[in-house]
Amino acid sequence: METTVTELRFALDTFYFLISGVLVMWMAAGFAMLEAGLVRSKNTAEILTKNVVLYAIACTMFLLVGYNIMYVDNSAGGWLPSLGGLIGTQAEGADHSLESDFFFQVVFVATAMSIVSGAVAERMKLWAFLIFTVFLTGFIYPMEGYWTWGGGFLSEAGFSDFAGSGIVHMAGAAAALAAVILLGARRGKYGKDGSVHPIPGSNMPLATLGTFILWMGWFGFNGGSQLLISDAENASAVGLIFLNTNAAAATGAIAALIVSRLKWGKADLTMILNGALAGLVAITADPLSPSPLVACVIGAIAGVIVVYSIVTFDKLKIDDPVGALSVHGVCGLFGLLVVPVSNDGASLMSQLYGAAVIFGFVFLASLLVWYVIKVTMGIRVTAEEEDAGMDIHDCGIEAYPEFKS
Amino acid sequence: METTVTELRFALDTFYFLISGVLVMWMAAGFAMLEAGLVRSKNTAEILTKNVVLYAIACTMFLLVGYNIMYVDNSAGGWLPSLGGLIGTQAEGADHSLESDFFFQVVFVATAMSIVSGAVAERMKLWAFLIFTVFLTGFIYPMEGYWTWGGGFLSEAGFSDFAGSGIVHMAGAAAALAAVILLGARRGKYGKDGSVHPIPGSNMPLATLGTFILWMGWFGFNGGSQLLISDAENASAVGLIFLNTNAAAATGAIAALIVSRLKWGKADLTMILNGALAGLVAITADPLSPSPLVACVIGAIAGVIVVYSIVTFDKLKIDDPVGALSVHGVCGLFGLLVVPVSNDGASLMSQLYGAAVIFGFVFLASLLVWYVIKVTMGIRVTAEEEDAGMDIHDCGIEAYPEFKS
Amino acid sequence: METTVTELRFALDTFYFLISGVLVMWMAAGFAMLEAGLVRSKNTAEILTKNVVLYAIACTMFLLVGYNIMYVDNSAGGWLPSLGGLIGTQAEGADHSLESDFFFQVVFVATAMSIVSGAVAERMKLWAFLIFTVFLTGFIYPMEGYWTWGGGFLSEAGFSDFAGSGIVHMAGAAAALAAVILLGARRGKYGKDGSVHPIPGSNMPLATLGTFILWMGWFGFNGGSQLLISDAENASAVGLIFLNTNAAAATGAIAALIVSRLKWGKADLTMILNGALAGLVAITADPLSPSPLVACVIGAIAGVIVVYSIVTFDKLKIDDPVGALSVHGVCGLFGLLVVPVSNDGASLMSQLYGAAVIFGFVFLASLLVWYVIKVTMGIRVTAEEEDAGMDIHDCGIEAYPEFKS
Amino acid sequence: MKMLTAIIKPFKLDEVREAVMSIGIAGVTVSEVKGFGRQKGHTELYRGAEYQVDFLPKVKLEIAVKAEDVERLVEAITTAANTGKVGDGKIFIQPLEQVVRIRTGELDSEAL
Amino acid sequence: MKMLTAIIKPFKLDEVREAVMSIGIAGVTVSEVKGFGRQKGHTELYRGAEYQVDFLPKVKLEIAVKAEDVERLVEAITTAANTGKVGDGKIFIQPLEQVVRIRTGELDSEAL
Amino acid sequence: MKMLTAIIKPFKLDEVREAVMSIGIAGVTVSEVKGFGRQKGHTELYRGAEYQVDFLPKVKLEIAVKAEDVERLVEAITTAANTGKVGDGKIFIQPLEQVVRIRTGELDSEAL
Numbered sequence A, B, C: 001m002e003t004t005v006t007e008l009r010f011a012l013d014t015f016y017f018l019i020s021g022v023l024v025m026w027m028a029a030g031f032a033m034l035e036a037g038l039v040r041s042k043n044t045a046e047i048l049t050k051n052v053v054l055y056a057i058a059c060t061m062f063l064l065v066g067y068n069i070m071y072v073d074n075s076a077g078g079w080l081p082s083l084g085g086l087i088g089t090q091a092e093g094a095d096h097s098l099e100s101d102f103f104f105q106v107v108f109v110a111t112a113m114s115i116v117s118g119a120v121a122e123r124m125k126l127w128a129f130l131i132f133t134v135f136l137t138g139f140i141y142p143m144e145g146y147w148t149w150g151g152g153f154l155s156e157a158g159f160s161d162f163a164g165s166g167i168v169h170m171a172g173a174a175a176a177l178a179a180v181i182l183l184g185a186r187r188g189k190y191g192k193d194g195s196v197h198p199i200p201g202s203n204m205p206l207a208t209l210g211t212f213i214l215w216m217g218w219f220g221f222n223g224g225s226q227l228l229i230s231d232a233e234n235a236s237a238v239g240l241i242f243l244n245t246n247a248a249a250a251t252g253a254i255a256a257l258i259v260s261r262l263k264w265g266k267a268d269l270t271m272i273l274n275g276a277l278a279g280l281v282a283i284t285a286d287p288l289s290p291s292p293l294v295a296c297v298i299g300a301i302a303g304v305i306v307v308y309s310i311v312t313f314d315k316l317k318i319d320d321p322v323g324a325l326s327v328h329g330v331c332g333l334f335g336l337l338v339v340p341v342s343n344d345g346a347s348l349m350s351q352l353y354g355a356a357v358i359f360g361f362v363f364l365a366s367l368l369v370w371y372v373i374k375v376t377m378g379i380r381v382t383a384e385e386e387d388a389g390m391d392i393h394d395c396g397i398e399a400y401p402e403f404k405s
Numbered sequence D, E, F: 001m002k003m004l005t006a007i008i009k010p011f012k013l014d015e016v017r018e019a020v021m022s023i024g025i026a027g028v029t030v031s032e033v034k035g036f037g038r039q040k041g042h043t044e045l046y047r048g049a050e051y052q053v054d055f056l057p058k059v060k061l062e063i064a065v066k067a068e069d070v071e072r073l074v075e076a077i078t079t080a081a082n083t084g085k086v087g088d089g090k091i092f093i094q095p096l097e098q099v100v101r102i103r104t105g106e107l108d109s110e111a112l
Ligand SMILES: Nc1ncnc2c1ncn2[C@@H]1O[C@H](COP(=O)(O)OP(=O)(O)O)[C@@H](O)[C@H]1O
Pocket: D007, D034, D035, D036, D037, D038, D039, D056, D058, D085, D086, D087, D088, D089, D090, F026, F027, F028, F029, F030, F062, F063, F064, F065, F101, F102, F103, F112
């Protein structure tokens, strides 16, 4: 009997991990649709290709080396992870199956990489992007992930990042920022006189669908990060996480709506979508400690931040077609820094420290990799290819190829 | 051991609630896609905006006041709920976590409101709609919900509505009908000679996707409404609910196909989609008592009803772009009235009584709110804005903004 | 206590079945979107109609007769199933609820049928297709399914097909091949000089979305096929199945990308999508025995096979708009034959035997049914209807009906 | 013969088509165009940046007619397409030297 | 010089283009249009309401040519676009006074 | 009066429109077309089969002007649309006999 019950707990926790993982895997489709909706149709097939393949590469690289680097046989509190391949062996008395743990972790890597594809859309070479994907998902992410979730020095330093506002989202944004700096803006985005020329995305229903998918998948992202559900305390915790996650997204959307209405007199749909995502990213650093009301406030603040952040990046001529830097970077940072407000176990100092370490490392490591790719094979398509659209050049097919006059 | 097992049941029931809730949350995306597909492209960005924001408002208002009104500290059998805010505290010995219960309930509110957005599409002012959303999700729905699910007088009167054919769907349709009456038909929908000018929706794949999403989400909607799954009886019940829900949707679609083939010689895709939804709405009042065969019959009848209902509303010049009044209103009512056929615990009288109370209250309360909004800020865009499309006016962006000659 | 725990296991296994079933149901949407994206827009509404209705018919026919044929009161090791209707009664001491078992099985039938709709797209009469659906889902599939999963002679012969590479996927492809042979190629696909004229699909985002949906749903398809999750061994098995399923899809996509890059210098998006699906189909025959690395290899080989297979079918002038024959037929067969490599319980001979029996039976039975339909009501639309598009003729509506110059 | 090209507001298309048919014209070719003229465009907003959209959706009708029908046709179109607001559009009349019906090879007035 | 405008059935575009090229014409401008004429439209159905769709999809080719090429071109197009069924389309021939090649500023026959 | 038809590269539209406006022309009608000419198309790939896409996206501008404005307009367009690469496009000039403003019934130069 005793064993049966223990195994039953093991089974439930494993099942909970797997279902959470499926929801996070689904976020890959969310990013694909969001980005496909926010680029011009001449670059749509290419961004779809990037999103499918980055997910595939992330899953393969994390299986081959990444998971091992991040989680297996590492020393507690260290800087350097042990090196090795594959996923190790099931530990005695583990709470859930090793494979389910891998599955839940691997989909996070893909999320981090999906953030990059949006920011560099419409101008980065397909193959440069894919090569970078190999490095980020196989090495850079696992390394910095080890520092906190794998038991490395950041976890010892008291840095607290429940489901990855920093480790996943801000890290993805850091890699994206490095790329955007080397890459430059899309042709025609900024006038010589400093003016901003908006380049509207081609398909709002896709962008909205993508956002809904992400919102849905986030319940797995944050809900699964409690890691256990099979007793009352953990189950209640997961329940609260769902509630808070949803609440922060909701108020993020509402806040972005209100700001855009006050500033421009209109309901700016893509800002609202970004507002919901901003709320989600911000609450991800700690969806468990805040009360639902506090979660609402965190989401709302993130929704305001994201609007101003997007406008500011544009003023700085940092061209980010989908707002990834603002949503995942700026709001990820905000999420980290707001943790101590509701979580006594975290301090502003340790949060700042962790954020600086993660951002600094991922940004510099990425910059290096991007730079090497740039000087060897190049990272940007030619102006002519950019004008004609990436689809024809990289994929040889258009997203909507029917004869349109 | 005893405790461990009890907690394990608590955990499983909580998990089941949360997953069911995620599926219902996903229905928000389903409504968004269905409605985006059934309006013209010049109104698509606006309907997307409405759908995202209504979900956000519903989640926020139900957290702030709605859940409390509907479920917390209410007297049994009463008319007036107690007033208060937030979601109360976890009861001793509860079957699942309070937060998971809230999450499961809140997504239902959003469903009710999503029904409205479809019926008033292509002509209602964005902000009038959003203000109404605050009232429906914060007050009107929680109030009538309390009467049955919160233990109020309808539950004592023997009114039976398992998962909300009446409380959610017909209620949404009642609020929509009140709006449509005050709002009038879209320009050009009805000729002066009484003729009907169809206004085809712009995107059938989106409408189909939306329907599949709703069909999928409905397993959470009905399946989760059993409220417990952790013993054999409840688990078997949930299994039967899944089977019946699926069967009714299937036969609803087939019936609508056959009717449209016989009447017009064609397979009318949007009628088939509405047929599936009609079956789902009808079985929602009681997906547990009927045998699978009876569920098939209920679905099929709903599939027939919905076709004739849509045609009839058009003859009455009640303009409902997506068929929400027929699907959720007429078939919701049918679902309520057919309960006594398979459920001995319900009587036709109590079902009629409950339906009349819910419809009457929601319709009148909504009419009042809509009316006040109408005389203060107006509910309908100008004819010029309607011709140019809501997207430009309310959102300042087109759904497919690329230069199309 | 004992009972409580036993019931709890029953409940968890039932819940696991239901959730897996929901994921497989969702694959119906995946096929619908994939196929809608890969046909021309003038045939899009019709393919959507086919996909919705085939799912509805499959659910109804399998409830009325199919499940009974496949699973109820059958003799072990036989050829001929018993005949009867409905789903029987819950067995004493069953592991999960009968209804949840039905639900999980019924969505597989729909998958088999969805495979057909893609291959015959853009030229088969709607009603001919629907009539065939009745036969495949009510009789042909249940019959061959009984031979393995229902305990018939193939299961006794040592044929091993864990989740249905052969029973579902290759069977669907066999039915499709029979249809394609009787139907012929789309007008204009092959020049008189033997040249191939590509007919690009109209909507790449839909095709990509469909693939992501299928990928997601496959976790239910394979993961649920373990049938039990409530103890440590089964839970770990399900975890490994998830991991392997995901890995094979990932390497399938990567392999197809690499082949298309080497052969044509471009990243052929729809080939990559097919590559992911090819990996999924191939691993389905046994997602449990291979190590993750072996699963990667199986997926990669399938990704290579599918590219060459698609090109070969085109050379043979067998016109398959979505690649269903290659993905589900050829890679399904490959999946079956590769099982003995990692699974000692299977032999190449028994796999060949099983594959031949299933393919032979389904192909011949389907050919007969298609043939009878062909000579009675016809299976192909007229050349004029084909030029004008199926949407106008069969559905009377266009997928994107707005005035386009 | 003359070739008339009319630029009109999109929602007037049905009325104009009926007007054209009612005076016995049997054929029209229609396309969607964008027009730029005295009628003001509008401001759109995308991710916090506003921009001016000057090109407005219009419909273009091309109608080949016998010279003697031109006047009646212009009359019919101007009446049907008129809303009295700026942006109602224009009619352009150009010489047309020959018309061929592809199916039969008929020429000119027989081809119309 | 003359400007030829041909309205044809969409699925004939490839054949017509080849026919045009085969007689040495180097440039064509193509657009999608909707045509209304003797060819009957069809009935569509939306949510239980039927309606008539009169405008059929057509393709328009505009080809500027030297006057002496007109005859051969008309011949080529009528042959290639012909299906013998109503709705095959028409060719319109209009005067063309000047052609300018934007890249070089070349004029008229040099610009073609 | 003359009717100018200019075929240009799509991404030049904004510049050309500004050039046209800057010389005082008040109206333009624009449409998306596909062009076939000396500029080479490209190869596309679909499911392992390659095919040639000859038609390239272009934008067509139609501008009705007084005869005396033609020269300046041609000048403005050629300058603005020029990239020096093959495929920059062409300008066609045709006679225009009459213009009617639908809203007011004004004719010819008043209608422009
Ligand atoms: N000179 C012109 N050449 C070609 N098209 C023109 C010209 N002027 C106007 N148009 C077309 O006519 C439409 C209406 O013109 P506009 O000046 O806005 O109003 P109105 O027709 O009332 O004078 C424009 O949108 C444009 O498509």
